[in-house]
Amino acid sequence: MGQELIQVVDQISKEKGISKEMVIEAVEMALVSAAKKKYGAQRIAVQIDPKRGDILMYAYKKVVATVVNPEEEITLEEAQGLFPEAQMDGEVPLQVEFEGFGRIAAQTARQVIVQKVREAERDVVFKEFNDKIGQLVNGIVLRHEKGAYFIDLGKTEAVLPAREQVPRENYRRGDRIRAYVLEVKDTSKGPQVVLSRSHPEFVAKLFEMEVPEIYENIVEIKGVVREAGDRTKIAVASKDSQVDPVGACVGMKGARVQAVVRELRGEKIDIIPWSEDPRVYIAKALSPAVVEKVGVTEEDQAALAVVADAQLSLAIGKKGQNVRLAAKLSGWKIDILSESEYEQERQKERDQEIEAAIAEETRKMAEETGEAESAAAESSDTADSALPEEATGLLGIEGVGQKTAEQLTQAGYDTIEKVAAMNDEEILAVPGIGDRMAQKILLSARALLNKE
Numbered sequence: 001m002g003q004e005l006i007q008v009v010d011q012i013s014k015e016k017g018i019s020k021e022m023v024i025e026a027v028e029m030a031l032v033s034a035a036k037k038k039y040g041a042q043r044i045a046v047q048i049d050p051k052r053g054d055i056l057m058y059a060y061k062k063v064v065a066t067v068v069n070p071e072e073e074i075t076l077e078e079a080q081g082l083f084p085e086a087q088m089d090g091e092v093p094l095q096v097e098f099e100g101f102g103r104i105a106a107q108t109a110r111q112v113i114v115q116k117v118r119e120a121e122r123d124v125v126f127k128e129f130n131d132k133i134g135q136l137v138n139g140i141v142l143r144h145e146k147g148a149y150f151i152d153l154g155k156t157e158a159v160l161p162a163r164e165q166v167p168r169e170n171y172r173r174g175d176r177i178r179a180y181v182l183e184v185k186d187t188s189k190g191p192q193v194v195l196s197r198s199h200p201e202f203v204a205k206l207f208e209m210e211v212p213e214i215y216e217n218i219v220e221i222k223g224v225v226r227e228a229g230d231r232t233k234i235a236v237a238s239k240d241s242q243v244d245p246v247g248a249c250v251g252m253k254g255a256r257v258q259a260v261v262r263e264l265r266g267e268k269i270d271i272i273p274w275s276e277d278p279r280v281y282i283a284k285a286l287s288p289a290v291v292e293k294v295g296v297t298e299e300d301q302a303a304l305a306v307v308a309d310a311q312l313s314l315a316i317g318k319k320g321q322n323v324r325l326a327a328k329l330s331g332w333k334i335d336i337l338s339e340s341e342y343e344q345e346r347q348k349e350r351d352q353e354i355e356a357a358i359a360e361e362t363r364k365m366a367e368e369t370g371e372a373e374s375a376a377a378e379s380s381d382t383a384d385s386a387l388p389e390e391a392t393g394l395l396g397i398e399g400v401g402q403k404t405a406e407q408l409t410q411a412g413y414d415t416i417e418k419v420a421a422m423n424d425e426e427i428l429a430v431p432g433i434g435d436r437m438a439q440k441i442l443l444s445a446r447a448l449l450n451k452e
Contacts, residue, residue, distance in 0.1 A: 006053040015318075017155065018120045024048050026116030031055065035096075045093065058093040065201045125156045126191035130184045136205050137195070141175045146295055151177060156193060164196035167229045169265060180265065182207060198228035207234065213248040222274040225328040229267060231317075233285065233325045236275040246271050272329065278303065282334060285326035289315035292339060302333045309338040354447045361440050362398060371452040396417065399437050407431050420445040 009027065013020045031046040035057060043060040061074040063086055074094075079086035086092050100257050116180050139151035139158060147162035149171055160179060171177060179195035180202040196202060202222050213219040214236075222235040236245040249271050250257050257269060270288065275281040282303050283291040289311045296303045307315045315336050316323050327334045337345065396407040411430050419427075419441065427438045 006051075009053075012117060018117070018124050022120040023117065024050055026120065029059070029116055030111075031313065043091070048203060057096050059096050060091045060093050063088055063092060077391070087213050122190045126184060126186055129153075129156065129181065129191060129193050132181045133184060134201065134205075135181055136178055136202075137181055138176065138178050138197075138210070140169045141173055141177055143173060144171070149177075151179070151195060153193065156230060158193035158195050160195045160197065160398050164194070164198050166197050166265070166267075169229070191355045198226070200224040200226040200232070203232050203234060203260065203264070206260045207249060207256075211249050211251070213238075213243060213245075218243055219248050223329050225325050227325065229265075231262075231268045231270065231321060231325060232328045233270045233272055233287075235272040235274040235281075235285070237331055242304045246273050267384065272388065278330065280333060282332055285330045286322065286334070286336075287313050289322065291315070291437070296332070300333070301331065303330075305334055305336050306339060306342045307336060309340055312336065312338045351447070351450055354443060354450070357445045358398060358440070358447060361436070361443065364436075396448060397441055399440040400444075404430075404432060404437075404441075407433070416445050416448055 009020055009023045009113050010016075012023050028048055029339055030048045032044050035044045035046065045058045047056045047058075048054070049056075061072055063076050063079045064073045065076065065088070067073045067075055074092065075086055076086065079090075079092045082094070083092050127384070132153050137153055137158075139153045142150045142152050142157065144150075149160040149165070151158045151160055158179075160177075164182060164298075177197075180199050182194045182196040182199060185192040185194065187195065203225065203226060208214045211219065214221060218238065220237050220239060222237050224232065224234045226232040234249075236249055238245040238248070248256075257271065261267060261269060268302050272281075272284045272287060275284065277300075278296050279294040282296070282305060283294050286305060286307075291305050291307055291311075293306045294303055305315065314322070317325075323334055323336055394400050394408055394414070395402070397416065397419065400408070407430050408414070408419060413422060413426075413430075422442065424438065424442075427433055427442060428435070433441070
């Protein structure tokens with residue numbers, strides 16, 4: 001029986017993919033259970049020789065002064081006759097003959113073997129696929145239930161839940177499928193392998209398969225963001241200055257990237273060259289749009305990208321998809337403006353700067369020279385002096401009273417436009433106007449002209 005047992009152990013080991021030692025351990029436990037059924041509830045141990053298949057069975061008996069239960073007890077004198085070191089209240093192993101078991105005992109042994117082999121098989125499958133987390137596997141679609149696909153991976157059955165599927169992808173029974181191992185759960189029914197085709201790392205692993213430079217760690221994937229079924233952005237960098245990371249991923253005539261696109265059923269892929277400069281990186285991340293300029297605020301991790309008017313819709317993307325993916329890839333909050341919108345914003349800022357400068361200059365002049373009082377005196381003389389009708393607009397310029405307006409008019413500068421166009425030499429040549437007043441008048445006139 002020894003060699004026959006070893007042959008059975010070898011066969012089970014090969015079929016189930018578990019070690020010979022684990023199968024022998026399962027058989028030993030089965031024989032222990034069967035022996036207890038036959039001999040009673042005493043403690044029994046079984047040893048199987050892994051080479052010859054010999055079975056040794058031992059029944060442990062307790063050393064007592066007076067034997068009450070012969071099946072579980074032995075006297076000290078008998079015990080020391082077999083084992084001189086035996087002591088009172090200790091245990092001694094007595095070898096019993098291994099004989100055929102009855103029907104119930106044999107059935108118990110069979111059940112234990114099946115159970116232990118199944119547990120060992122589950123452990124092997126769990127360990128194997130737990131080591132494959134983050135890798136790609138190939139399988140065959142078995143069925144579609146409650147929105148999930150069940151995939152045959154050979155040694156086990158995996159699940160592709162609805163949340164990990166790509167929209168608009170459908171499979172039929174028997175279709176071959178490639179997926180990313182997302183996680184492995186140890187359940188009461190055995191290991192459950194969860195797959196994904198929508199995870200960003202699925203795309204990264206596809207590129208690793210198609211691009212030898214990535215597999216050899218010459219080109220590094222710095223980041224992947226994805227809206228499954230529509231668009232993926234992947235940032236790459238090269239550790240070798242002689243290797244173009246984008247060109248390596250695209251391949252000759254686009255062969256490498258097209259292989260990935262086919263696996264993704266036509267999903268658009270933007271391959272972005274990674275850069276340490278956030279301005280350059282953000283501009284590239286907004287591909288396929290062409291960015292004119294980028295400004296960043298590092299404290300807030302915020303960026304403003306300016307594109308040509310015709311590029312605005314392309315930069316934003318359908319329902320904001322392009323800028324949303326670019327923000328995820330770069331890690332920056334990105335706002336986009338067209339060139340015309342940007343110029344309008346800049347003009348508002350310039351106007352605000354001019355107004356602020358005028359207000360500050362007015363305050364300084366009022367504090368240092370007391371011109372505020374003289375300006376009021378000039379204003380009070382307006383009713384007494386006549387001023388040409390075309391020059392009355394000059395009174396709206398800060399620092400210009402009745403007398404100053406008359407001087408400017410006599411000098412030929414009777415409109416706000418003419419005053420705003422004056423240079424420093426021309427305005428200082430007008431009687432009664434000093435350096436500070438000249439700067440104040442020019443700033444105010446130009447601000448008024450901008451508003452108009």
